[in-house]
Amino acid sequence: MITQLNPPLPLETAKGSGVAHFVIDYGPEADLIWVVFLDKNGACWSVPNPEVRMQCNWTMGRRKPETKMGEPMAAEQGASVHRVFPRPAE
Numbered sequence: 001m002i003t004q005l006n007p008p009l010p011l012e013t014a015k016g017s018g019v020a021h022f023v024i025d026y027g028p029e030a031d032l033i034w035v036v037f038l039d040k041n042g043a044c045w046s047v048p049n050p051e052v053r054m055q056c057n058w059t060m061g062r063r064k065p066e067t068k069m070g071e072p073m074a075a076e077q078g079a080s081v082h083r084v085f086p087r088p089a090e
Contacts, residue, residue, distance in 0.1 A: 001025045010055040013047045016040050017055060 001024070008019045013036055022035035024046070032049040056064050 011036055011047075012053045012055055013038075013045065014051055015043070015045055015047075018045075020052070 003023050003025070005021055005023060008021045011018060011020050011034060013034075016038050017040075018036040018038040020034045020036045024033040024035065026033070034047045034049065034052050035044065036047050036052070037044050
């Protein structure tokens with residue numbers, strides 16, 4: 001089964017960052033396959049599920065792997081350093 005993603009999802013792959021527009025499901029005995037168009041050159045690749053990761057999104061709580069909760073984030077291009085605080089308990 002092939003599913004068109006609406007909205008498309010920003011992913012990181014071994015070939016670079018890109019946007020997944022489709023996901024293919026061959027069934028319970030196979031990995032999902034993500035159809036990703038790369039940002040750098042527009043190339044289209046079909047990437048197995050274990051080889052993709054969501055792009056970082058600070059607002060949604062998806063931080064860079066080297067950033068740990070409660071530690072200062074590295075300043076980028078002269079920006080001020082911000083602290084990452086854990087979400088309050090519900």
